Each structure stands twice: as C-alpha cells, then as structure tokens.
Amino acid sequence: MSYADRLFKETCRDILENGTDTRGEKVRPRWEDTGEFAYTIKKFGVVNRYDLRREFPALTLRRIALKSAMDEILWIYQKKSNNIHDLNSHIWDQWADESGSIGTCYGDVIRRKFLYKGEETDQMDYVLRQLRENPYSRRIMTNMYQYEYLHSGALDPCCYSMTYNVTKTEEGLVLNAVLNQRSQDMLAANGWNVAQYAILLMMVAQVNHMIPGELVHIIADAHIYDRHVPVIRELLTREEHPAPKVWLNPEVTDFYAFTTADLHVEDYETGEQIKNIPIAV
Template sequence: MSYADQVFKKMCQDVLENGTDTKDEIVRPIWEDTGEKAYTIKQFGVVNRYDLRKEFPALTLRRTALKSAMDEILWIYQKKSNNIKDLHSHIWDEWADENGSIGTCYGYVIGQEDMRKGEMIDQMDFVLKELKRNPYSRRIMTNMYIPQYLDGGHLEPCCFLVMYNVTKDKNGANVLNMSVIQRSQDILAANNWNVCQYAILLMMVAQCVDMIPGVMVHYINDAHIYDRHVPMIKELLTREEYPAPHVSLNPDVKDFYAFTTDDLIVENYQHGPQIKNIPIAV
C-alpha cells in the first residue's frame, strides 16, 4: 500500500489526538462565506520523510492532481512568476490584484538576481549551477522568506525554504536529496499537494544534474486541521489504501527550463473518490 497514505494517516491521527485546539486563541483566518473565525487543531514540528527511490509519495486515499501540482512548481521555480495569468489553476486567485499579480512573493523572490560566485544569478539558477560545479556543498538552497520582500507580497510563503544535499549510493552514484521547510500547512487542502510538487521538483532538478532523486524531508512548523475539515479527515482515515502510482519524467529533458507538465508521466494511479467543495479559510 502507498507509504504516503500511511504517513498521512499517522500524521492526522496524531494531530486529532494530541494537537492543540486554537478555539480560545486570537486567530487570523476566517471562513469566506460567513466571516467567522476559522479555528484549527494543530501540531507543532511535524517531520515526514519520503524516499523517491522506493516510490512516489502520492496519496491514494483521494486523488492529488499531479500535473496541476507540477504546474505550480514550474510557475514558481521555472517561470519565476508572481502573476496568476501564468498559472493554469485558480489556487492564488483570492490574493491577486486586478492585474493578476500577488506582489513581491513566491516566484518574484526566486527570480531576484544577486551577486554569487562573482556573477549575477538568481536563486534557481544558483541551485542548478552549483549542483554541477560544487555538488557536495552544504550551502545549496532557495529561500522565499526574505524580509525586504514581505511587505510587498499579498501573502507570505508557506513552503519557503528548500535545501539540497548530495550523498552517494552503494554504487558510488550521486543521490540528490531535499529538505522542504514549511511554516504553516492546511493538512486537508495542501499536505499531499505540497509533498508531490516538491517531489516532482526534486526529480526535475536531479534529472538535469545527472543524479538520482533520493530522500525528501518535509518539515511543517504548524500542521493544522481546520474545524470544518475534521469530519472530512476522519472519513479519509477510514478509506482503503492502494499501491502508489508510478510517476516519472520524460527522460529526454535535461534542461530545467524546458520541462512542461506534458513531461510528467503518471501510470497506474488508483485512488479513492475526490472530496469536493473543501472550504478554504482566507
């Protein structure tokens, strides 16, 4: 059965049984339909580990839209865009202005150039070049939580820090690993979406630098289940699990900036029914 399902169920059970209820706290999010405060049950410091050499971490309890998840990753790290007109889904519509911009956040920050190694280079270009010329460095990362850009952004990034680390397998081949640091996460709406999109990012980068995609460590500082989501989570916990799908990339693409969602190959994805009309706190 899918390892991602097992991790998800264990995490949700821990939050529900051992988490902190925020109903007596001052909270920022509200439910858009009523304007009422959106309270959560939360757990601090959740860490999950996925080894892409064993299987792709897609949830089978319900379907994760893998091509849409990849599209958002391309929007941030490849297009380096902050405009929803460059994105095919409507995830960020609530935060965009009349021109489609979400301000100085996400892709805008990744695309900001600075002086590195004696050349003007942006964050993603730095990762790609450094993995080729200095792969065992412990300083290869991207960071979207930069104070000078926060005031101009329409929202603060959730998954904000990605660190890359190269190890070797038993045959001496380079294995590319990734740590994803997330300040806050709506578990029902976003957990497996974030897991899958960063797994795809790891696969893309590894393919472009001729490495094997390895372990992805996902750290969530504030992992929470919203009050309206609790019945949906409990129903998910009763569902049947299926084997993980086989997910791969078009092997002919070696340039990170040439990938499209058409290059994502998803095979044998069995899953339970989708949960429709999930309310989102804003």
C-alpha cells in the first residue's frame, strides 16, 4: 500500500491525539465565507521521509491532481513567474491583483539575479549549475523566504527552501533533497506539496543524470483546521491502494524544456475525491 498514505495517516492521528488546539488564541487566518477565526490543532516539527527509489509518494486516499501540482512547480521554478496568467489552475486567484500578480514572492524571488563568483545568475540556475560542476557541495539550495520582499508579496511562502545533496552509490549519483515548510494545512496541502516537490526532485535529477533519492519533508507547524477535522477523520478510515507508477519523459535533458505532458502516471487508484475544501485566508 502507498507509503505516503501511511505517513499521512500517522501524522494526522498524531496531530489529533497529541496536538495543541489554538482555539482562543490570537490567530491570523479567517474563514472566507464567515470572517470567523480559523483555529487549528497543530504539531510542531514534523519530519517525514520519502524514498523515490521505492515508490512515488502520492496519496491514494484521495486523488491528487499530479499534473496540476507539476504545473505549479514549473510556474515557480521554471517560468519563475508571479503572475497567475502563467498558471493553468486557479489556486492563486484569490491572492492576485487586477493584473494577475501575487507580488514579490515565489517565482519572483527565484528569478531575482545575484552575483556568484562575478557572474549574474538566479537561484534555480545556480542549483542546476552547481549540481553539474560541484555536485558534492553542501551549499546547493533555493530559499524563497527573503525578508526584504515579504512586505510586497501576497503571501509568505509556505514551502520556502529546497536543499539538494548528492550521495554516491554503486548505481550512480543519487540526488536527495530537504524541503523546509514553515506551515502546512494537512488536508488541503500535504499530498499536493509532497507530490509536487517529488516531481521537482525527479526533474532536477534527470537533467543532471542522477537518480532521484530521498525527499525529506520538514514541517515546522503541521495543522488541521477546525472545519477539516471531520474530513480528516473520514480519510483515516479509507482503504489504502498501491502507489501509482510515475515517471518523466526520459528524452528531456533540459530543465527548462519540461512540460506537464512529460509527466506520465499509471495505475493511480484512489478513493473518492473531496470537493470544495474550505480554505482559510
């Protein structure tokens, strides 16, 4: 059965049974329809590990739109865009201005130029170059949490950094990564974020002739919103299915050439989709 399902259930049970309830505290999020405060049950410092050599970490308890998840990753790290008109889903619409911009966050931060050894580059180009030229470096990362840009961004980044690390094995070089996330809505975002950053790891590994290895997901504040608790409890009772087979078009050798058409998914059996999940803003 899907390992991602197992970790999701373990994490949610731990939050429900051992977490801290924020009810009564001064919290920022509110429910969009009523304006009431959106309280959570939360756990600090959740760490989950996924080995992509074993299986792709897709939830089967409910379906994750894997191509849409990849599309958002391409929007941030490949197109380096902060405009929703470059994105094929509507997940960012409520944070965009009249021109479609979400301000100085996400792709806008990734594309900002800086000098590295006298040459101008951006964060993603730096990662790709370092993996080619200096794969054993312990300094290969992207970081979107840049304080100087937070005031003019629509939302502080939730998944904010990826640190890449290469290990040598008999099969070849293995690319691992640590995904740091300051805050995660377990129902709405956990399966989505894990899948999309697994895809990012696969893309970066492929164009550097490496094997995608471990994705270590560190969540500072893993939480379940009050309105989501009944849905989570129902998900915990659902049957688990085997993980799907997920791979990329092997002919793509340039990170900037990937499209969602290059993502292939087979045997993705899931439980019923959950529609109209209320989102706190």
